[in-house]
Amino acid sequence: MTRTAPDYSALLQDLTGVMPVSRLITDPLRRLAYGTDASFYRLVPQVVAEVRDEAEVKGVLAACRRHGAPVTFRAAGTSLSGQAVSDSVLMILGTGWTQAVVEDEGKRIRLQPGVIGAEANRRLAAFARKIGPDPASIDSCKIGGIAANNASGMCCGTSDNSYQTVMSMRLVLADGTLVDTGNPESVAAFRASHAELLSRLDDMGRRVRDDETLAGRIRHKFAIKNTTGYSLNALVDFTDPLDILTHLMIGSEGTLGFIAEITYRTVPEHAHKASALLLFPDIAEACRAVVALKQAPVSAVELMDRASLRCVEDKPGMPAQIRGLADGVTSLLVEARGETAEALAANLAEIGRVLSGVTTLFPPAFTDDPYEYGTLWKIRKGLFPALGAVRKVGTTVIIEDVAFPIESLAAATTDLEHLCRKHGYDEAIIFGHALDGNLHFTFTQDFGIKEEVDRYARFMDEVAELVVNKYDGSLKAEHGTGRNMAPFVEMEWGTEATALMWDIKGLLDPLGLLNPGVLLDKDPRAHLNNLKPLPAADSLVDTCIECGFCERMCPSHGLTLSPRQRITSWREISRRTAANENSDELRRLYDYQGIDTCAACGLCATACPVGIETGRLTKSLRGRRLGSGAHAVGQWASRHYGAAMAATRFGLGAAALVSRLAGPSAMxxxxxxxxTLSGGRTPKLGEHLPTAADFAPPANAPSGERVVYFPTCAARTMGPASGDPEKDSLPTVMTRVLARAGFGVVIPDGVENLCCGQAFESKGLQATADAKAAELEAALFKASDHGRLPIVMDASACAWRMKTYLGERLKVVDSVEFLHDAALPRLSPTPQDAPVLVHVNCGARKQGLDDKMVGLAKACAKTAIVPEAVGCCGFAGDKGFTNPELNDHALRHLAPQVPQGCEAGYSSNRTCEIGLADHADVPYRSIVYLLDRTTR
Known part of the structure; x- marks a missing residue:
């Protein structure tokens, strides 16, 4: 369809009557950043509209209709086929779309589109239930995308996906109509207002059901996984046109309407499970086993070819049996589950009986040990990132997914391997959900060279020929049609069925404005347009595959940029610089959005498939941005660190004096x-600003079991807030608790001048930071009797910094870890009645101390609450003073979760505790204060 280009200036003016200008994004940096999803396509939107409720969705759609502007809906942007990008209007979910309501004792759950899939399962865990879809990206993807793509996964197959488990939904159609298919009044009104639409859907359904050939074809196509085109099975599975409409929305990829809420029927989540890695001499024998296991009580069977195993066999923690295998060896990762231990045992016995009829290289050995089966599943989950991490700079990783009838799986896998080699994709790996005949094949591709694009085009043509004409399979099994298979829909479905899909599109989106180019496209080369470049940017981030898994961890996501968006933006700035193109405006915008508002907390690396810590790039760029004068000041502060800390204490003391005289609120x-008067040049000082710490190095008391205690800079400088009932400094309380537990504390000599370097590193002064860390290492080495004694640090950020810097040279222990493991067993806390809040800060999370922090709190308080949707606090050392908007954004969900009568909040980083206290309006302190209070 040829369109007249919309007047986006007029559209933008129109949109200002729908929503605040602050949520209409038009600057070139963020438009570029939002023009990226997890696929290998890029389109830069003209306008990004951050909608927060259904009224705004309807308003944006109305404005787009008036101006003829296409619009694309976006949830998490983890889609792999280009469904979530647009060169027109991109509608993204803002805050307010995260409601999750569990109903009927967990048998049903009502979800808004912004809920992350794993969060829905957390809500259901108490009922031993879960949602049916289980995509690999469930920790990051959102319900809107899961439903719109009919995403499945390793266990749900074709029986528990969104299509099979949807009960009702609230949806907004292209004409702005809102209908709740689970509400009788809404349904009645819709049947009256849209009688013609429903009549035409009814007629479509009748015609298809009366056509035995077409109906049979549809049933056959959906007997295996299939997300190619629309869910035509809705026309044969249902007779009520409203049910047809509801199920057509599943897998429609935002081309038919906006899913504002969905109610799922949930499925059991069995507590008992066991897994085994089975090795077969060749693909044929592995597939014989798959056919046999199809009738066995298994919950998942994952096939991995020899190339898959080879790409992870040398990774840390991989089992020895996958190393050095012969070519052709194929593995199946099998999982069984049971409602009880006895049920699991019975299932394993039946699986063993089935496997006795096939040949394995080693006897099947199932394990129900969580660590052991977790290790086995790391093999499967590590395949995609393993290939992504070793690809050539400038190339992207493509993951395609197809499905074959299970009886053809062996031959199809062999043919697919042959095609990969024929076209020079020698690095390609093949793996997938074998029970469903669903294979993923992953390879690397350079889209910056025309010859390489042509090679990709020839390859995909032959893949389509193989899947469709030789095996009558699905070109898309679970990743959605998207842009890359839209031109092949007619090849798979035929002229009649494809015409039916165009009729559905025309009926529900007559203007063709909803996500054009996705799912259906008459241009046979559309999948070769708008390919995303991945130029070299920095060795710290060049392995990024732009999947978006990091975004849920980032405190600035939704305020400025996420880690993925920072990398995307820096790649473009680097590309322009290398090509001698002007990048001044992007650099200017990046200074604030990319650098100044990055917490550099490192949590993004904990969710990144290839382990990228975007904060390292940020700190490097901060260092490059600093002039020689700033580096000189940093070196001076390092050499005179004790004096700098004394000046800080003096400043805090002065502020505390004002607070005492005028009151915290007035201060x-x-x-x-x-x-405000200074234009943001002076720091923000809140009501919970610390007083000056009353620090004097305590006398060493080596009478007990000796332990080195290093009081960190913040602990030596910042005391409790003015209004906090606790008055003792952290070093005083820590020393007291350790002594109470029978430990003799050793303080390093010259402690007043010592620092781990964290403050310097966060500013980009890496050389100065490492010099301070080396100085601290020497002092700790001496204090610990050449490394014989454990070293306790009272700030988790500093403990993580020194653990990373030192490696195995010295034994550094976080205070949370030491208090939980060593001190708590020697003490007898009396749990207090008053509830407490617990914040597991970034340093503690990176050390895996979540359970120990919460365990300490629960040992000392009858009610310990970890607030939901509160991750990194965004205070980021001193960002809470200089860029308080980051702290405000990160903790926007905290205040409503403070329980009545809450005594305080507890954490293990003094600066984090400042921002937390300001937003919760209760004191926040180190967790050691709670242990001290309850063991006196």
Missing amino acids: AAMASGLR
């Missing part, structure tokens, strides 16, 4: 006024 108001 904070004065600081706020001064910050």
